[in-house]
Amino acid sequence: MQRMREARHMQFTHEQEPAIRSLARIIKLIAFAGTGKTTTLVGYAQARPQARILYLCYNKSVEVAAKQKFPLNVTCKTAHGLAFGAVGTKYKHKLGNLRLTDIARAINSQNWELVRSVQETLNNYLASADEKIGLFHFPAEKLQNERMRRAADSIVEATRRLWAQMCDVNNHATPIPHDGYLKLWALSKPDLSTRFDIVLGDEAQDINPVIAGLLAQQAAYGMGVVVCGDGHQMLYRFRGAVDALDAPWLADAEVHYLTQSFRFGPAAAHVANMVLHFKGERRQLAGLGQPTRIAKMLPKDLEHRTILCRTVVGVIEAALAWVETGAKIFWVGGIEGYNLQDLEDLHALSKGWRERIKGKKLLQDYPDYDQYKDVAFESQDSEMTRSIKIVEQYGKNLPELFAKLRRNAVTDELEASVTLSTAHRAKGLEWEAVQLAEDFSFEPFDPDNDPEAWVDEMNLLYVACTRAMQVLAVNSTVLVIMQEFVDRRDGRKPDAPLAFQKKAPAAA
Template sequence: MRQWTEEQYPIITTLARLVKVNAFAGTGKTTTLVGYAENHPEEKILYIAYNTEVAAEARRRFSRNVTASTSHGLAYGPLGSKYNHKRCNNIRLTDVAKAMNTSDWSMAKDVVGMLNSFMSSPDTEIAQHHLVRFRGISINSRQIQHAQLVMRHANVYWNRMCDLQDLEAPIPHDGYLKAWLLTNPDMSRRFQTILLDEAQDTTKLLTQFVRQQYLNGCKVIFVGDRHQQLYRFRGAENALDEPWLKDAEVHTLSKSFRFGWGASHVANTILALKGEKTLLQGFGQQTQIKSKLPDGLEHRTYLYRTVAGVIDRALMCLPAPQEPDNGERVYWVGGIKKYQIQTILDMYWFSLNQTSKIKNSQLTRDYKSFQEYAEIADQTEDPEMVRIIKILKNYGDSLPDLIKRLEQITVEQEMAATVTLSTGHGSKGLEWPYVQLGDDYTYDPLDEQAAKDDPDRRNDELNLYYVVSTRGMKMLALNTMVISMMKHAKDRRAGLN
């Protein structure tokens, strides 16, 4: 018989129709939800996971009365599968510019932004407020005209994406999800209860969908950690703060079994800067706090702020030229493709106009030349494009050989690796025995002026520091910025600042 904590038991046995669970890092929220499902075998339960990997793990762990799916998975059967022949991951800037017959890349970027904002909203029509850069500010007549023009182009492209016959306007996963949810599906016919995981990082669209199921008669349980909200920049919002949850039964999970007191102390120091009063308690194995991982570990994990930081660390794992194999093997969380290694190599050949060596032919269809690509990156300030150009400048002509050698030391299974690499965002939900935080986290939460100028940005960055600082189980090696936060807290306790 499993032993539940005094925090978990009331959640597992609850009979309330509307429940909110504030769960801190490593506090066993999934285990608690599994317990809830086992304790309510008569209920048909829908568990909505935030990605396919979590959904697959949930299918393995949950009892048979639970259906685990992502929101996109729910939409795929009834609608998404019909778009298999024209589906894409994201709306491409070049596709939109081509459809508009324009070389005004800033305008095309606004159209893409408006479409993405519309697709994540519960709105039934594209509107001016979906132009994010004009949201919340007073705009002049010229800007109003611009917004109206963007809106017209966005409407045309949305209709083209939804057209099964129009192959020139691919539809992203968020597109068919939006189109399906606009049909107002009623899940109460199949399920009595809905569990929404990672509620702190969901869209208004999905939150509205779950609310509608509640109004249709479903029991609803929201679970999340407000301090692990990482995707506000993509339009995600913290559903735990939704006004309609004000009457929900509220629970807290604050006892972590992932790590010990050391890691929880670091986490609480970070959360104190956000004004959090509840303390995260470390009930796991002892976690040593260091400034650097020691030599001789069989496996270690490095978490970086940027993709460029991850790639730099991977290159450090290579033996020096002409040196024998040093035995290092690298596992990339999410797979090496996620880090655009092949895209970077293709772009290198593109910059030299050696198009015959480019593997992704879409590149030469999208851009006339590397110069055009660089100009678009400059005009739109697209972070992905800017990052690739920076990497090309940093590594120059050594890039092809370095990438070839990187692929040789890359492994598909983490068990075969000596080094695991991830961005901080990619590490959410994961854990490792030995973790080192990279030094490319440059935002200083102690900068009072920066905090006043953009308090939301400060919270976002503190959330990321909290996430990466709660991944280590046996040992956590801090970076310069987290050490600075720890010293600041210590000095405050001593009355020195």
């Protein structure tokens, strides 16, 4: 136990200690919101100073933060960072987003429905652990349409041609996105055991099958593997993410649970537990932090408040409302991450002001606004549709309003009176006072809900509700859930599974 002494200067809970001391080669750590997952992993690494440990980070910002916390025997890297060094460097000259128009040129088609289907098939392949593109990567929901079923084989073949062009280093016309070289690296079946003894796989509930497969490979190579996460915080199913915590190769892993949160108090934990109750979770999240007040609105005299929105549109709309008060606004992830310039370019295109468009690729792809709208409609591209909504809602005032947003944006959150974020970007973060916006607009007890979509929305609410430390102002959707919980608890309604939950995944 000599190696365990270095971690003793840190104070750990009775839930964290067993995980830190574990001698198991494969460990699964289930950590509810705010329960000290990172602290536990840091303690685990400190307890093994001679081990070469890889902390596989969820994204670049997590990597930067992790380097400030972990000891020197830990290498903090994203999977893309590892893949870029091994494979991505030779594609530097053609790295970039693969647009619908790039795909159309690559497969020589003006059929936008077909182009969109090729894009979806490719994305499904890139996110998968599969070696070759097959019919099983074709969007499953489209197979319900007879016409699309007949076209499926040709779409898969077109996707294979597209992928070949992406992988060709001499083909400069067809870009390869970052997920492309990650896929190529994974296909090479890298053996990280030559460099590391243990890999820590964080946010395992939200990784794609490519990375999940990489972790499974390292376990097969004999490495120690610690996977951690919280299935209730799975937010990126729409990007092809899977909950790797349920992977078959983890069936015999040693399991540890973290359920005690010091971020918030009992009231906030109770709200979170109400959400989790309807998902079938029977373990209780304990709020051991300072008392957290639950309200419908945040107090008006706060020096700083955080507003969490469901959508990017919601964030921009909240910003437009607050900027009129002169508020200094901090945008989580940076203001440019919310596509303001792209929206300004699209606005200029809609007005015929071609000389004002800064992103010239927009003009190359779409000669006029009507064609942009036609492509958006035919391809059902959600980002394009969302952009059209903002441009048409705010009309000619959009450039002036956006200029004001930029003037009032700050990069130091301490200078802001308002922080804005989507709930997706808020995962892993916390604030003293949080307001949930009203754009979480789904009916939690609608019997026609799609089971997977319902789970995704409930997860998003759970994440949003667990960001506040002192005051949580809930929205109308959370109020509906709270009332339903109380009605069932008090016997006014039967506490039975929801009709659409028959296909819902079992809770941890």
